[in-house]
Amino acid sequence: MFITLEGPEGSGKTSHIPYLVEYLREKGHVVFPTREPGGTSIGEQVRDILHDLKNVEMHPHTETLLYQAARAQIVEQVIKPRLSAGEIVISDRYFDSTIAYQGYGHKQDLEQVRALVKYATGGLMPDLTILLDVDVEVGLRRKKQNGDEWNRMDAHEVAFYQRVRNGYLELVKAEPPLRWVVVDSSQKWDDVQSELRKIIEGKIP
Numbered sequence: 001m002f003i004t005l006e007g008p009e010g011s012g013k014t015s016h017i018p019y020l021v022e023y024l025r026e027k028g029h030v031v032f033p034t035r036e037p038g039g040t041s042i043g044e045q046v047r048d049i050l051h052d053l054k055n056v057e058m059h060p061h062t063e064t065l066l067y068q069a070a071r072a073q074i075v076e077q078v079i080k081p082r083l084s085a086g087e088i089v090i091s092d093r094y095f096d097s098t099i100a101y102q103g104y105g106h107k108q109d110l111e112q113v114r115a116l117v118k119y120a121t122g123g124l125m126p127d128l129t130i131l132l133d134v135d136v137e138v139g140l141r142r143k144k145q146n147g148d149e150w151n152r153m154d155a156h157e158v159a160f161y162q163r164v165r166n167g168y169l170e171l172v173k174a175e176p177p178l179r180w181v182v183v184d185s186s187q188k189w190d191d192v193q194s195e196l197r198k199i200i201e202g203k204i205p
């Protein structure tokens, strides 16, 4: 089973995953957490380029391609083998992030972006994608208040993140509700965590 967590900055993806993993392992599942971009040696090197605040001149096309490079590596090196071994893979972001950020955020042609994504993933789809949805300003404030990592992808104007959030909501609307579940991440952290646990357990065969 392949689960992906999506959502704008500060929506809670990174902080929730370790607790979900621990919970599922206690229930006897074999769980492998991973993150994008990164999750492999090559992917982490690409992540450094993408996140480096010095790379202000990066063109959206370059950015889109770098994300796909890191993604292709993690899909082939990590995700597919783990899924074949029957493990539950939980990823902090996956291709929907590219549609939301590079497609909607940077206003790139969605069909072209989708074609690149398909090439990078080989068409591998998640079984479940949870959108942690939160007001953009609330999410950004959380990140700043908690002194979390601040990188090039955090340094856009608020309007960019509004487009990203709306893009995610468009994606949910456009697909049958089989893959997506939206969780209101403006709730208390503990309440979000219990909702996530319920959703995931309900999906595990």
Ligand SMILES: Nc1ncnc2c1ncn2[C@@H]1O[C@H](COP(=O)(O)OP(=O)(O)O)[C@@H](O)[C@H]1O
Pocket (backbone or CB within 6 Å): 007, 008, 009, 010, 011, 012, 013, 014, 015, 016, 142, 143, 146, 148, 185, 186, 187, 188, 189, 190, 192
């Ligand atoms: N529901 C919540 N209420 C309050 N703070 C939260 C909540 N969810 C996440 N946070 C905090 O916001 C910050 C960003 O969360 P994080 O999990 O890193 O978000 P993301 O990975 O989606 O950008 C973290 O310091 C986290 O503890």
Ligand SMILES: [Mg+2]
Pocket (backbone or CB within 6 Å): 013, 014, 015, 092
């Ligand atoms: Mg994060």
